Amino acid sequence: MSQQRNGSTSGSNGSGPNGRAAVVGVSLNGDAGVELKAGVSESFFPDLPEATVARLPEYLRALHHLADTGHDTVSSEGLANAAGVNSAKLRKDLSHLGSYGTRGVGYDISPLIGQIEYILGLTSRRAVALVGVGNLGHALAGYAGFTSRGFRIAALFDADPSRVGERINGLVVKHINEIAVIVKAESISIAVLATPASAAQSVADQLINAGVTSILNFAPCVLSVPDRVDVRKVDLAIELQILSFHEHRKSARINGGLRG
Amino acid sequence: MSQQRNGSTSGSNGSGPNGRAAVVGVSLNGDAGVELKAGVSESFFPDLPEATVARLPEYLRALHHLADTGHDTVSSEGLANAAGVNSAKLRKDLSHLGSYGTRGVGYDISPLIGQIEYILGLTSRRAVALVGVGNLGHALAGYAGFTSRGFRIAALFDADPSRVGERINGLVVKHINEIAVIVKAESISIAVLATPASAAQSVADQLINAGVTSILNFAPCVLSVPDRVDVRKVDLAIELQILSFHEHRKSARINGGLRG
DNA sequence: TTCTGTGAAACGTTTCACAGCT
């Protein structure tokens, strides 16, 4: 959701005060049709359900894995298993992208990878700024998955002068008062926020002023942002608390003796 | 949403092969009623929608913040803003917990905190195992939010002998072949998986054999687990890819000139 | 009057079941 998305989440909008909104996943309005054939890399933008969008990256990962292990075709059942969903859902999702399957056979992996990467905007490597190189931010700065899955960390920022100047993975940490200049210079539109909660809103405001329109927020707080800005939230303690609920429910079942 | 859903994500189950399922968020079946009054800390288990469960931690965080800043009552509008949702949703969610509001006034913060913590199973600090103290795992081991929001990291594991024995935050890293013994000895039911994807399934199997029934998975792969085990997935690259989709859509809007 | 609690409507998502292409 989620969305928080977690989701899944993934979620919906709640209007905040004075025209700002705390947003996790935004509704889709475009309704241009899908007219793309395999191999063609320009198309109008299909109108995808948000739940589908949230699953495309998992399909993409599964498809890359299949391609790497020598497959070039896969059935809806096979891809669904690899992605952890059921096959009806997978077929419905992929049907929104246009027709990449052959009845009686399955899906052609390579053009399907191309189409999903196109839809997700991964045809060129996107520049990402990371703000907050403390405990967690430091680890994120070194996370190989960013690099291998379509992104490039283009700038690191921190408010702490003692951390400014530090070199991480070949990048020098800049002070947050350089956000405006660097974000504009590098045309960065996505930022990862790994600051303490107390600093997050102020940093988000600076990022948005500088032109950032998508934020991945690791700080445990709600951000208030304009409608045009997308925010997704990742909160480790929230994830554990949801699991804790399920643990509690399981033991209530056993102790209460009811309903299995 | 969930999962996964996040998913986020929150989400639903997809049956896997031979009775195993890749699970992100599990449906609720109990239907015991809510009979709890403020201050009483035993109750039957209410039948909460999964979407509500996923939001309770955010309400809890907001409530703690309000309590810390001297409030003892809050309106649905006020709490909803603090939690980033709309007030109708908040009221519906809280109505599932029983009646903690007073019409014309608002909600009593302190008993509401107590009830949410009870429902989430946070009345005693839960022991958590963390497997994989590489780049990300190391940061998670030091994350203060675990400690401050109801959890206690009770054990650290890694497969790499050169990391075994390292001391992090007062805990010594153990080898993963000690999982069975330590998880049982410490009655650990929740584990955080921060291993490479290639090791994740095998480690998950060991954890589950040892008695773990909830897993927070940071590895970019689908885990196959028995139905009784809950899995939530956090994948940083997936979150960025979802944001990338929205970036792509925004620029398609502008370039295509259609629909605002 | 104010603000919660809640039926009912609206909406989005998932699942079913099968038509139809290969």
Next chain:
DNA sequence: AGCTGTGAAACGTTTCACAGAA
């Protein structure tokens, strides 16, 4: 015969709008 693509049904979630308690 096999497997995709898809209407239609089922389900879950959100929003509306207001009854009714304080």
